[in-house]
Amino acid sequence: MGADMNTSLSPELLRQMDAYWRAANYLSVGQIYLYDNPLLKRPLTLADVKHMLLGHWGTTPGQNFIYAHLNRIIKKYDLDMIYVSGPGHGGPAVVANTYLEGTYSEIYPNISQDEAGLRKLFIQFSFPGGIPSHASPETPGSIHEGGELGYSLSHSFGAVFDNPDLIVACVVGDGEAETGPLATAWHSNKFLNPATDGVVLPILHLNGYKISNPTILARIEREELEQLLRGYGWTPYFVEGHEPEPMHQAMAAALDTAVEQIRKIHQDAREHGNLTRPRWPMIVLNSPKGWTGPKVIDGLQIEGTFRSHQVPLSDPAVHPEHLKLLEDWLRSYRPEELFDETGRLKPELAELAPKGERRMGSNPHANGGILLRDLRMPDFREYAQSVPAPGSPGIGDTHVLGPFLRDVTKLNAQQRNFRVFGPDESLSNGLEALFKVTSRQWDAGVVPNDEFLAPAGRVMEMLSEHQCEGWLEGYLLTGRHGLFNCYEAFIHIIDSMFNQHAKWLKVTSHLPWRRKISSLNYLLASHVWRQDHNGFTHQDPGFIDHVVNKKAEVVRVYLPPDANCLLSVMDHCLRSRHYVNVVIAGKHPSPQWLTMEAAVRHCTKGIGIWPWASNDQDSAPDVVMACCGDVPTLETLAAVSILRQHLPSLKIRVVNVVDLMKLQPQSEHPHGLSDVDFDELFTRDKPVIFAFHAYPWLIHRLTYRRTNHDNIHVRGYKEEGTITTPFDMTVLNELDRFHLVMDTIDRVPKTGDKGVYLKQQLEDKLIEHREYICRNGQDMPEIRDWRWGATQNAAEERHPPRGSRRAEST
Numbered sequence: 136m137g138a139d140m141n142t143s144l145s146p147e148l149l150r151q152m153d154a155y156w157r158a159a160n161y162l163s164v165g166q167i168y169l170y171d172n173p174l175l176k177r178p179l180t181l182a183d184v185k186h187m188l189l190g191h192w193g194t195t196p197g198q199n200f201i202y203a204h205l206n207r208i209i210k211k212y213d214l215d216m217i218y219v220s221g222p223g224h225g226g227p228a229v230v231a232n233t234y235l236e237g238t239y240s241e242i243y244p245n246i247s248q249d250e251a252g253l254r255k256l257f258i259q260f261s262f263p264g265g266i267p268s269h270a271s272p273e274t275p276g277s278i279h280e281g282g283e284l285g286y287s288l289s290h291s292f293g294a295v296f297d298n299p300d301l302i303v304a305c306v307v308g309d310g311e312a313e314t315g316p317l318a319t320a321w322h323s324n325k326f327l328n329p330a331t332d333g334v335v336l337p338i339l340h341l342n343g344y345k346i347s348n349p350t351i352l353a354r355i356e357r358e359e360l361e362q363l364l365r366g367y368g369w370t371p372y373f374v375e376g377h378e379p380e381p382m383h384q385a386m387a388a389a390l391d392t393a394v395e396q397i398r399k400i401h402q403d404a405r406e407h408g409n410l411t412r413p414r415w416p417m418i419v420l421n422s423p424k425g426w427t428g429p430k431v432i433d434g435l436q437i438e439g440t441f442r443s444h445q446v447p448l449s450d451p452a453v454h455p456e457h458l459k460l461l462e463d464w465l466r467s468y469r470p471e472e473l474f475d476e477t478g479r480l481k482p483e484l485a486e487l488a489p490k491g492e493r494r495m496g497s498n499p500h501a502n503g504g505i506l507l508r509d510l511r512m513p514d515f516r517e518y519a520q521s522v523p524a525p526g527s528p529g530i531g532d533t534h535v536l537g538p539f540l541r542d543v544t545k546l547n548a549q550q551r552n553f554r555v556f557g558p559d560e561s562l563s564n565g566l567e568a569l570f571k572v573t574s575r576q577w578d579a580g581v582v583p584n585d586e587f588l589a590p591a592g593r594v595m596e597m598l599s600e601h602q603c604e605g606w607l608e609g610y611l612l613t614g615r616h617g618l619f620n621c622y623e624a625f626i627h628i629i630d631s632m633f634n635q636h637a638k639w640l641k642v643t644s645h646l647p648w649r650r651k652i653s654s655l656n657y658l659l660a661s662h663v664w665r666q667d668h669n670g671f672t673h674q675d676p677g678f679i680d681h682v683v684n685k686k687a688e689v690v691r692v693y694l695p696p697d698a699n700c701l702l703s704v705m706d707h708c709l710r711s712r713h714y715v716n717v718v719i720a721g722k723h724p725s726p727q728w729l730t731m732e733a734a735v736r737h738c739t740k741g742i743g744i745w746p747w748a749s750n751d752q753d754s755a756p757d758v759v760m761a762c763c764g765d766v767p768t769l770e771t772l773a774a775v776s777i778l779r780q781h782l783p784s785l786k787i788r789v790v791n792v793v794d795l796m797k798l799q800p801q802s803e804h805p806h807g808l809s810d811v812d813f814d815e816l817f818t819r820d821k822p823v824i825f826a827f828h829a830y831p832w833l834i835h836r837l838t839y840r841r842t843n844h845d846n847i848h849v850r851g852y853k854e855e856g857t858i859t860t861p862f863d864m865t866v867l868n869e870l871d872r873f874h875l876v877m878d879t880i881d882r883v884p885k886t887g888d889k890g891v892y893l894k895q896q897l898e899d900k901l902i903e904h905r906e907y908i909c910r911n912g913q914d915m916p917e918i919r920d921w922r923w924g925a926t927q928n929a930a931e932e933r934h935p936p937r938g939s940r941r942a943e944s945t
């Protein structure tokens with residue numbers, strides 16, 4: 136469908152808009168090529184051209200065209216709008232436009248609006264010590280670098296949730312549209328509430344090519360493309376051609392139509408209560424790749440082909456004939472008509488840009504930390520699980536967290552700045568309490584027997600981890616708070632998105648004008664050790680291996696051993712800024728270890744000795760039993776109880792780790808223990824039997840510089856998985872209590888013959904275990920019914936440790 140053509144730009148406005156577009160194109164080519172002579176006041180020479188020619192021209196003129204037209208509708212309708220550049224490699228366009236509108240020089244006064252500033256603007260682009268070639272964090276108005284393609288639409292939707300007046304103009308590359316995340320992101324329109332959320336205006340940039348291939352969407356019938364987009368629930372308006380004049384008219388008409396349609400939808404929803412899912416407008420801009428650039432070079436067609444993707448003219452030092460072509464290209468924009476003698480954009484053109492915060496480079500939504508407000512937080516201590524003694528039964532740690540999150544949701548309902556995201560798993564992950572106060576936001580059909588679906592809700596669920604991640608990132612980047620709950624194994628799906636977000640956080644934390652945003656919080660419930668009915672496909676604890684690759688200043692990893700620790704950790708994470716927090720917690724009933732007061736102390740320190748489980752108070756330990764994660768903690772304590780019952784003279788120290796980064800040296804991570812503190816906990820020379828939630832090598836990686844590293848023996852997940860009993864999962868990976876005890880016997884000579892006999896007994900136990908589970912389909916009663924303290928108390932009565940009191944939960 137073409138837009139109805141009742142808009143027409145006056146000849147004067149058309150001339151000015153075309154001049155503005157030419158100015159942006161000129162600045163873009165200048166950034167890619169020019170080292171000097173920024174206004175072409177003299178003939179171009181080799182010395183005026185950069186040595187390294189880097190950047191992406193192909194997408195840039197189209198994006199410049201879009202930006203100029205968005206400026207017009209922002210002014211005409213007084214829109215609150217930001218720009219997301221899906222093909223963010225069109226960095227020259229965004230930089231050029233924010234420079235033309237004035238925001239660039241306000242943030243970077245050194246890049247002034249004169250000839251000297253122009254020269255610096257050109258030099259800095261893709262230059263050592265300068266700026267990257269994408270819509271990077273350094274670019275004013277950007278919330279989306281677009282280096283890794285695919286996330287523009289989901290970021291845009293995340294930005295408009297709970298921002299009723301915001302419109303995100305989202306340029307989607309037709310190549311980008313082939314990625315999985317982008318393909319599914321069209322469905323975001325089923326989650327948008329027209330009354331309380333803003334709007335995303337997708338602009339599919341159908342320039343026909345990727346790096347060296349055509350795009351699929353450009354090579355299907357026009358009718359098929361229209362059907363596809365309509366099938367996704369959009370109303371597409373096509374703007375097609377290459378002659379600037381009719382293209383300006385068509386784009387202006389399409390944008391006017393789209394904005395008027397958006398206004399009508401808002402009026403229907405906001406004044407007449409009609410929340411029926413609208414068919415939101417979108418635009419398809421079908422224009423040549425490398426538009427206005429060189430047509431033919433060395434006999435090959437450039438404009439309108441894949442060859443314009445990067446730098447169409449190669450180095451004139453190598454191809455001297457290209458120097459003239461470059462000069463002709465630059466002069467084709469007639470810079471002398473655009474900039475005055477001093478290098479400043481002519482006033483009648485500068486007038487075309489919106490003013491103040493209406494400029495897309497200055498819109499506060501694109502520097503979300505400015506708008507960020509603290510969450511209203513309930514006191515997490517009030518949600519404590521009662522722990523009369525260590526080992527008391529629990530209901531499943533995330534089920535205890537649920538009511539806390541419910542009340543965070545409730546307390547911030549009015550502020551509308553907190554959402555929980557997840558791919559259909561909030562219930563499965565034990566967060567059912569949320570639905571006491573909110574629903575899953577859903578603007579598609581609803582039938583009887585559906586549960587917790589409503590046009591407005593704080594929970595966002597779509598079965599796409601990419602979408603959940605992208606929405607949440609967009610939500611955070613525009614100054615709000617949130618949590619992503621996910622199965623541990625499938626969070627890997629967004630490994631790469633995490634990478635990009637962590638990079639964004641790292642770079643922005645060093646840009647003084649960028650304010651800190653709320654942390655990206657992952658709750659990985661349904662973890663590797665308890666995938667009882669799913670088995671091997673669902674068993675993968677490797678996300679944290681991936682996460683710790685990122686800069687220490689950005690990432691945090693927490694493995695709370697029980698519910699009270701989980702509450703304390705989550706409270707901390709929700710208050711934190713500019714991190715990625717990964718929290719791994721179980722949802723199945725499991726023993727609880729610490730009272731709330733003890734949990735707060737333990738989590739504040741992040742690591743510590745559990746004195747009630749240790750018996751080395753009056754001497755040096757013979758062995759340190761370390762644990763990290765809920766299941767490893769359980770198995771370690773069960774192992775300790777066996778050791779203390781059978782080898783009572785053995786001195787055991789139990790160390791629990793909540794904050795994984797405590798293990799790294801202080802020089803590597805701000806949370807890292809000093810070497811002195813580490814040596815005090817883990818000793819300088821005693822064996823450490825370390826039971827770990829994830830792949831064991833991560834612990835070695837984190838501790839390899841520690842004094843006692845050679846004595847640290849880690850047991851963790853070894854890629855042995857299947858559908859089996861919970862205890863058998865630990866046995867398959869040799870993380871179970873029996874293997875931990877046998878390991879201790881092997882490594883502590885003092886256990887002597889008694890140890891040898893015990894080891895044999897435990898080997899028999901493992902055989903018995905195997906036979907039992909294969910016969911009965913569940914764990915042996917002594918495993919299922921094991922309680923900390925039961926054997927312990929009996930053993931202590933026989934051999935009371937000197938000066939120790941009964942185990943208490945402190």
Ligand SMILES: Cc1ncc(C[n+]2csc(CCOP(=O)(O)OP(=O)(O)O)c2C)c(N)n1
Pocket residue numbers: 191193194222224282283284285307308309310311312314340342344345346350424444
């Ligand atoms: C996920 C991802 N895969 C591959 C690339 C490498 N890449 C950079 S640009 C590009 C082509 C993009 O085509 P399109 O989205 O149509 O952008 P445009 O034609 O406007 O440059 C590719 C494949 C990338 N940046 N991200």
